[in-house]
Amino acid sequence: xxxxxxxxxxxxxxxxxxxxxxxxxxxxxxxxxxxxxxxxxxxxxxxxxxxxxxxxxxxxxxxxxxxxxxxxxxxxxxxxxxxxxxxxxxxxxxxxxxxxxxxxxxxxxxxxx
Amino acid sequence: xxxxxxxxxxxxxxxxxxxxxxxxxxxxxxxxxxxxxxxxxxxxxxxxxxxxxxxxxxxxxxxxxxxxxxxxxxxxxxxxxxxxxxxxxxxxxxxxxxxxxxxxxxxxxxxxx
Numbered sequence: 001x002x003x004x005x006x007x008x009x010x011x012x013x014x015x016x017x018x019x020x021x022x023x024x025x026x027x028x029x030x031x032x033x034x035x036x037x038x039x040x041x042x043x044x045x046x047x048x049x050x051x052x053x054x055x056x057x058x059x060x061x062x063x064x065x066x067x068x069x070x071x072x073x074x075x076x077x078x079x080x081x082x083x084x085x086x087x088x089x090x091x092x093x094x095x096x097x098x099x100x101x102x103x104x105x106x107x108x109x110x111x112x113x
Numbered sequence: 114x115x116x117x118x119x120x121x122x123x124x125x126x127x128x129x130x131x132x133x134x135x136x137x138x139x140x141x142x143x144x145x146x147x148x149x150x151x152x153x154x155x156x157x158x159x160x161x162x163x164x165x166x167x168x169x170x171x172x173x174x175x176x177x178x179x180x181x182x183x184x185x186x187x188x189x190x191x192x193x194x195x196x197x198x199x200x201x202x203x204x205x206x207x208x209x210x211x212x213x214x215x216x217x218x219x220x221x222x223x224x225x226x
Contacts, residue, residue, distance in 0.1 A: 097210075102150075
């Protein structure tokens with residue numbers, strides 16, 4: 001266990017559904033990240049939050065909406081997704097400084113039908 | 114912008130033998146950090162080893178060591194005495210001083226009995 005917990009572990013949703021992914025860390029980290037992992041692109045950074053403020057959005061479609069209510073929790077709200085959005089979504093956290101590593105959650109395996 | 118290139122999508126090695134995974138990067142920064150992460154099948158991604166760019170000495174962690182060539186912008190990972198549990202996807206990552214990370218596309222390593 002790395003100290004970063006993601007729920008749910010698996011999610012199947014229709015294209016018209018709305019769902020949310022949750023990530024939680026109690027490591028005292030200041031930065032939290034969402035990554036998308038798929039066969040097409042093994043590790044693709046989506047969003048970065050530092051001290052609850054979004055500092056990076058890598059041209060992610062608006063059907064993905066992140067939320068960071070505090071430094072320990074990060075959500076990814078999903079709506080009107082496409083089948084090509086099916087992937088493993090990884091959350092990570094770090095101290096936010098260059099010399100510290102990222103701690104990853106186990107990921108949510110998302111399937112859009 | 115930083116780029117990280119892992120030129121070997123897949124590799125295999127016999128148990129107890131040594132294998133080297135390659136990684137090259139491109140940056141204009143002088144101070145930065147390099148990491149190797151391991152993602153076993155269906156398990157969380159974890160840090161294997163890290164290297165500070167200002168340190169000339171190559172980092173080692175038990176059976177894992179790196180060959181850091183700053184001028185060549187090369188950061189390879191050597192795994193000695195390979196074990197079945199080393200089977201995983203390995204990601205090379207670069208981090209700026211400010212904590213902005215870039216990951217390579219990964220190398221899938223299979224250790225054969």
